[in-house]
Amino acid sequence: MSTASAAGVIPLVDLQAQYRALKPEMDRAIIAAVESGQFVLGPAVEQFERDFAAYLGVKHFVCCQSGTSAIALMLRAAGLGPGDEVLTTPLTYFATTEGIVEAGAAPVYADVDPRTLNLDPAKVEAALTPRVKAILAVHLYGQPSDMDALAALARRRGLRLFEDAAQAAGSVHRGRMAGALGQAASFSFYPGKNLGAYGDAGGVATDDDAVALGVRRLRNHGCDVKNHHLLAAGNERLETIQGAVLGVKLPRLDGWNVARRRHAEEYRRALASIPGLSFVEEAPGMISNYHLFVVRHARRDALLEFLRARSVMADIHYPLASHLQPALGARRGKPGQFPVAEKACAEVLSLPMYPELTDAQIERAAAAVRDFARA
Structure with missing residues (x-):
């Protein structure tokens, strides 16, 4: 095992x-x-x-x-x-x-704004x-x-x-x-x-x-x-x-959100200075509840596969921008129409995030990201 x-x-x-x-x-x-x-x-x-x-x-x-x-x-x-x-x-x-x-x-x-990924x-x-x-x-x-x-x-x-x-x-x-x-x-x-x-x-x-x-x-x-x-x-x-x-x-919501913010700070510390890895920025005056903790990497799909092979169940939010979804039919847009959003869709990766997450789990997830960067 x-x-x-x-x-x-x-x-x-x-x-x-x-x-x-x-x-x-x-x-x-x-x-x-x-x-x-x-x-x-x-x-x-x-x-x-x-x-x-x-x-x-x-x-x-x-x-x-x-x-x-x-x-x-x-x-x-x-x-x-x-x-x-x-x-x-x-x-x-x-x-x-x-x-x-x-x-x-x-x-x-x-x-979207390339730093926050909001409008x-x-x-x-x-x-x-x-x-x-x-x-x-x-x-x-x-x-x-x-x-x-x-x-x-x-x-x-x-x-x-x-x-x-x-x-x-x-x-x-x-x-x-x-x-x-x-x-x-x-x-x-x-x-x-x-x-x-x-x-x-x-x-x-x-x-x-x-x-x-x-x-x-x-x-x-x-x-x-x-x-x-x-x-x-x-x-x-x-x-x-x-x-x-x-x-x-x-x-219990506020307490859970405090725990999420603490986990986000620990992730940022553990993942600092990894080549090719960046974070979605938190804008001044904003307090995020960290529903998701999202990083970016040009080799996102390979990183996701690497993490899942090590039982770190990361995910993607979201792999295809809304304007490119087939459901829009005649209103469907074209690739390149919103380049910042489309680039983010190719790079964003959500790491495990929930209030009960332990320091040991965060370190294990971060260590797997570091191992990928060294591979």
């Missing part, structure tokens, strides 16, 4: 370790939700909505089935749809684009078209986008500004919480997120009463009152159990 195998696999994220630490309280919360006999929305979801809104410092938080549906419902509730374009980043999970398309709008893209405000302004009605800024890997610059641009050009905060629960932008920086923000509580449910879950944060009402209506068959349908809107309601799970986890 190899040394790596004997030491065990280092997963990208370890949800079993988190559950073991929460088991008594989590089991009680889930059993209570089941015993309540309410399985859709209900008191557990309502309590989490109040608590997460207070955590973010916004008036409203409205839960729904996923982060993807949160984007679509948010945009629809804000009045965006067919004939409108929404500008976003090509370097993100494709769900950002899917949410725009599901709202009936069309995605357009601008290139470059100067490139955003250059990419605006007459049909662009909104900017959807993604807080990639947990680091907030430059919302001050984007907000100034949006005001100057008469645009709406929204956040895709799927990866940014607990992140901070110059003293304000990510998710409280635009007209509204979408969140994902996919299990692997910093604040994750035990299944798909999402929601929308906003200070806008009309947007909050619209999302509540759109998630629930177009109803404000049962059996009185104002819209044919579909069903995006959240399960009661997920509200209970998130309610147990929310008080």
Whole structure:
């Protein structure tokens, strides 16, 4: 048996370790939700909505089935749809684009800052078209986008500004919480997120009463009152159990994020000065929750294979930019259109990151990267 195998696999994220630490309280919360006999929305979801809104410092938080549906419902509730374009980043999970398309709008893209890999405000302004009605800024890997610059641009050009905060629960932008920086923000509580449910879950944060009402209506068959349908809107309601799970986890989020930041500092120390390896930079005034810890290397694919052979389960976020995805059909872009994002897609690599990660695991992962550099 190899040394790596004997030491065990280092997963990208370890949800079993988190559950073991929460088991008594989590089991009680889930059993209570089941015993309540309410399985859709209900008191557990309502309590989490109040608590997460207070955590973010916004008036409203409205839960729904996923982060993807949160984007679509948010945009629809804000009045965006067919004939409108929404500008976003090509370097993100494709769900950002899917949410725009599901709202009936069309995605357009601008290139990213080579240091942070978030939207470059100067490139955003250059990419605006007459049909662009909104900017959807993604807080990639947990680091907030430059919302001050984007907000100034949006005001100057008469645009709406929204956040895709799927990866940014607990992140901070110059003293304000990510998710409280635009007209509204979408969140994902996919299990692997910093604040994750035990299944798909999402929601929308906003200070806008009309947007909050619209999302509540759109998630629930177009109803404000049962059996009185104002819209044919579909069903995006959240399960009661997920509200209970998130309610147990929310008080621990800040502590978990502190642990992630500590792990990121240790990675940076252990990986400093390795030829060919660089880091995604954290911009001044931003406090990332380090949903992912991402490095860059020109021989990324070879490095990934090397690490996995040593039981370090690194991964790629994301290997193909959104504008090049086949799903876009006639709106699909061309290679070279957004060179910074496309170069990042060829180089980025996510190393294992979760609160329960040990110093020994970090050192083992870092040692494997160093071994690759020496090979």
